[in-house]
Amino acid sequence: MxxxxxxxxxxxxxxxxxxxxxxxxxxxxxxxxxxxxxxxxxxxxxxxxxxxxxxxxxxxxxxxxxxxxxxxxSPVRNVLPKEPRSRIMAKRWEALGDGICDAAAAIFLEKKRPEAQQSSDWIARQRQKIHRGLATAEKDLGELSWCMGDSFSLADIALGCALGYLDLRFADIPWRETHPNLARLSTKLNERAAFASTIPLG
Ligand SMILES: N[C@@H](CCC(=O)N[C@@H](CS)C(=O)NCC(=O)O)C(=O)O
Structure with a gap:
């Protein structure tokens, strides 16, 4: 493979x-x-x-x-819950994390175009998606240990990757200051070997 x-x-x-x-x-x-x-x-x-x-x-x-x-x-450490409703909710978290990445990547690419061809409306629209996505994640995570409650799952992985991508490309978005629950989750995730060994370096 x-x-x-x-x-x-x-x-x-x-x-x-x-x-x-x-x-x-x-x-x-x-x-x-x-x-x-x-x-x-x-x-x-x-x-x-x-x-x-x-x-x-x-x-x-x-x-x-x-x-x-x-x-x-592999049955080792399943990252998706088996129970159908929980599984869908974990995949919804994944869609949210991936969607934040989609909006962030769209801005990154738009900014690579010659300045005169860039659309500030388009960039603003994508930024709103990121901000709404972060606000929803912050609220839904709340005081929970992990996105899905008691257990680490694909939901945390997808959200953690989105936060890591913002750190890489959008240092001007101070999401740790404005979203303390996400900051707490991110710190915990970055202590895991799988996260620490894959931190993206521009
Ligand atoms: N929904 C896709 C998104 C993949 C994606 O957009 N990858 C980017 C790199 S971060 C890419 O390969 N872009 C090349 C292109 O769009 O031509 C996934 O989850 O795999």
């Missing part, structure tokens, strides 16, 4: 953390989809990472499909 990923992608980091938490061995092939010589489109027609190449040649994408596959592949 081989994971095609970049070292800064929050979606790929989510998969790398699931692999590490579940002690699944997997070769990492670094490929940056924005480069001319990328091979990502050979495996994912959408040209996006992460892609998980299975031993039989099947290419799995996107990150949500991959983490679900991995959780079934």
């Amino acid at each position: 081989k994971l095609i990923a970049s070292l800064t992608s929050p979606y790929a980091r989510k998969v790398r953390i699931v692999l590490a938490e579940k002690h699944i061995e997997c070769e990492l092939q670094v490929d940056i989809p924005w480069t001319e010589d990328t091979h990502v489109p050979d495996f994912n027609p959408l040209g996006k990472i992460p892609v998980l190449l299975l031993d039989d040649g099947t290419a799995l994408y996107d990150s949500r499909v991959i983490v679900e596959y991995l959780d079934h592949a």
Whole structure:
């Protein structure tokens, strides 16, 4: 099994953390989809990472499909609850974390365009998604130990990756000061080996 990923992608980091938490061995092939010589489109027609190449040649994408596959592949430390309602709520957290990343990545890409072509309305719209997403996560987490209550899950992994991506690309968003519950969760997550070993470095 081989994971095609970049070292800064929050979606790929989510998969790398699931692999590490579940002690699944997997070769990492670094490929940056924005480069001319990328091979990502050979495996994912959408040209996006992460892609998980299975031993039989099947290419799995996107990150949500991959983490679900991995959780079934090994019974060690399941990251998704079995009970249907809890499972959906964990996946809702994942959608929120990924959605914050989608908005943040959209701003990052917009800002790479020549200044005259950038849309400040578009950037403002994406920023609102990030701010509303953080506010919802802060409120829903509340005083809980983990997003899903008593146990660590994919919900924490997805949210932690979104917060890590904001640290990487948006140092101007002081989310730790404005969202103390998220700050507390992030500190706890960063103490885990799987998080500490995958912190994205720009
Ligand atoms: N929903 C996808 C998002 C993946 C994604 O957008 N990856 C970015 C890197 S962070 C990418 O490969 N972008 C290349 C492109 O859009 O062409 C997932 O969860 O895997």
